[in-house]
Amino acid sequence: MRPMARVTIIGGGPGGYEAALVAQQLGAEVTVVDRDGLGGSAVLTDCVPSKTLIATAELMSDMTLARDLGIHFRDHQGDPATELYADLGVVNKRVKSLALAQSSDIESRLARRGIRIVKGTGRIDADKRQVIATWTEDDAEEAIESDAVLIATGARPRVLPTAQPDGERILTWEQVYDLDELPSHMIVVGSGVTGAEFASAYLNLGSQVTLVSSRDRVLPGEDADAATVLQDVLERQGMNILSKSRMESVSRDGDEVTVRLTDGREVTGSHCILALGSIPNTEGLGLEEAGIELDEGGFIRTDKVSRTSAYGVYAAGDCTGGFMLASTAAMAGRIAMRHFLGDAVIPMDLKEVAANVFTAPEIATVGYSQAQVDSGEVVADTLRLDLKGNPRAKMQGITDGFVKLISRPGTGVVIGGVVVGPRASELIHPITLAVSTGLTVDQIANTFTVYPSISGSTAEAARRLHHVE
Numbered sequence: 230m231r232p233m234a235r236v237t238i239i240g241g242g243p244g245g246y247e248a249a250l251v252a253q254q255l256g257a258e259v260t261v262v263d264r265d266g267l268g269g270s271a272v273l274t275d276c277v278p279s280k281t282l283i284a285t286a287e288l289m290s291d292m293t294l295a296r297d298l299g300i301h302f303r304d305h306q307g308d309p310a311t312e313l314y315a316d317l318g319v320v321n322k323r324v325k326s327l328a329l330a331q332s333s334d335i336e337s338r339l340a341r342r343g344i345r346i347v348k349g350t351g352r353i354d355a356d357k358r359q360v361i362a363t364w365t366e367d368d369a370e371e372a373i374e375s376d377a378v379l380i381a382t383g384a385r386p387r388v389l390p391t392a393q394p395d396g397e398r399i400l401t402w403e404q405v406y407d408l409d410e411l412p413s414h415m416i417v418v419g420s421g422v423t424g425a426e427f428a429s430a431y432l433n434l435g436s437q438v439t440l441v442s443s444r445d446r447v448l449p450g451e452d453a454d455a456a457t458v459l460q461d462v463l464e465r466q467g468m469n470i471l472s473k474s475r476m477e478s479v480s481r482d483g484d485e486v487t488v489r490l491t492d493g494r495e496v497t498g499s500h501c502i503l504a505l506g507s508i509p510n511t512e513g514l515g516l517e518e519a520g521i522e523l524d525e526g527g528f529i530r531t532d533k534v535s536r537t538s539a540y541g542v543y544a545a546g547d548c549t550g551g552f553m554l555a556s557t558a559a560m561a562g563r564i565a566m567r568h569f570l571g572d573a574v575i576p577m578d579l580k581e582v583a584a585n586v587f588t589a590p591e592i593a594t595v596g597y598s599q600a601q602v603d604s605g606e607v608v609a610d611t612l613r614l615d616l617k618g619n620p621r622a623k624m625q626g627i628t629d630g631f632v633k634l635i636s637r638p639g640t641g642v643v644i645g646g647v648v649v650g651p652r653a654s655e656l657i658h659p660i661t662l663a664v665s666t667g668l669t670v671d672q673i674a675n676t677f678t679v680y681p682s683i684s685g686s687t688a689e690a691a692r693r694l695h696h697v698e
């Protein structure tokens with residue numbers, strides 16, 4: 230380990246702050262330059278706020294099941310009450326205060342560990358050994374000498390000239406938390422993970438929802454069986470999903486928002502969320518001058534230990550593209566620091582990344598996909614077991630969802646899995662453990678599960694994949 234190596238990190242999201250903690254632990258002198266608040270978009274506008282909103286939506290969804298499980302609501306006079314509603318002003322107040330509190334917790338944690346925080350905008354000097362920080366408060370500039378630089382500047386919502394957000398009714402995902410009242414009709418443009426999560430959330434919160442999807446089904450990048458289950462559930466609950474429908478423009482007239490499609494159709498609602506993907510925050514950072522390679526989308530190219538093409542400059546998180554997740558950003562940042570500071574490094578293996586779509590039902594995935602098996606890219610056995618046969622699912626009134634395991638034919642080693650159902654994000658963990666440590670289906674099948682439990686279906690799926698030679 231180099232004595233008191235100086236590390237400067239631009240960006241205080243999970244890619245940056247997790248790296249800062251590791252670098253400090255390994256003995257470096259660390260400075261984090263961040264312009265919008267510690268925790269980054271993950272904590273302030275994206276991951277934490279959306280999952281907090283979804284926590285309310287999830288409870289609303291559970292409550293609609295209540296009647297099937299024998300629970301009824303009464304008003305204060307004892308008469309049956311049927312209407313449940315979400316007070317979005319209260320919900321969003323909670324969302325924002327939780328996000329701010331988490332940001333401030335992260336800031337305090339870094340400060341307690343002696344990490345210097347500069348509230349400002351950073352860029353790297355062409356000789357790469359300096360970060361120039363412009364302080365937010367007084368516009369003063371400071372050159373921070375550094376032995377290594379980590380760029381973790383994240384990404385922002387993509388907007389189009391024909392669909393400009395106004396922050397009131399035409400919204401990016403960062404702007405939805407200023408709404409005081411539940412939109413009567415939310416149009417969500419984009420059916421990738423972000424679009425699907427917001428569409429599902431507003432539907433469960435009680436809005437009428439139209440989802441505009443340019444593809445033939447929602448979540449085109451996810452397991453096709455899982456996406457089909459989700460689409461069935463959403464349509465059964467009344468969502469209007471416009472498949473193969475490409476948005477041309479979005480405009481507002483008073484309280485009305487109109488989404489025009491390229492085939493001439495129009496959809497009118499009260500609000501619209503644009504979920505059109507992300508673009509990296511890589512402009513104005515001095516990257517080209519420093520000889521740092523970007524791809525065609527403007528994302529920084531890195532290797533498996535987060536090195537860029539310039540010596541001593543690392544990059545992590547959304548600004549590098551790939552799996553754009555808080556967990557992968559944090560891991561890439563930690564790996565960068567371990568690599569630079571000479572600690573043991575395990576290079577990033579994207580096949581071990583567990584990811585979740587927080588819709589109702591949730592969709593969690595890890596490892597090789599069914600699409601890779603179907604295309605012949607990987608030879609594997611797959612088995613899907615629907616949850617409707619699971620005793621715990623029956624007790625809980627869960628009718629939709631499944632567990633899918635993907636394993637090597639000869640050895641039975643688990644190389645992938647999908648879980649669709651409530652809390653799939655929790656249920657994927659044993660499968661992730663199996664994928665990352667090379668467990669076989671027999672090892673999973675022979676491990677006790679609680680009876681009754683949803684995870685019993687994972688063990689049962691593994692049992693069914695057992696080979697008799």
Ligand SMILES: Cc1cc2nc3c(=O)[nH]c(=O)nc-3n(C[C@H](O)[C@H](O)[C@H](O)COP(=O)(O)OP(=O)(O)OC[C@H]3O[C@@H](n4cnc5c(N)ncnc54)[C@H](O)[C@@H]3O)c2cc1C
Pocket residue numbers: 239240241242243244245262263264265266267268269270271272274275276277279280349350351352381382383384402423510514545546547548553554555556557558587
């Ligand atoms: C709606 C939504 C929901 C999501 N939910 C999840 C989820 O549930 N789970 C999950 O794992 N991931 C989720 N993600 C993805 C996750 O939010 C990102 O992958 C994560 O934020 C990436 O972290 P990061 O550190 O790369 O960047 P960010 O979190 O974007 O942080 C970057 C920071 O850098 C700062 N910055 C930028 N440029 C400069 C500069 N020049 N100088 C100084 N500071 C700068 C920014 O202000 C920001 O604070 C979600 C994304 C979206 C859009």
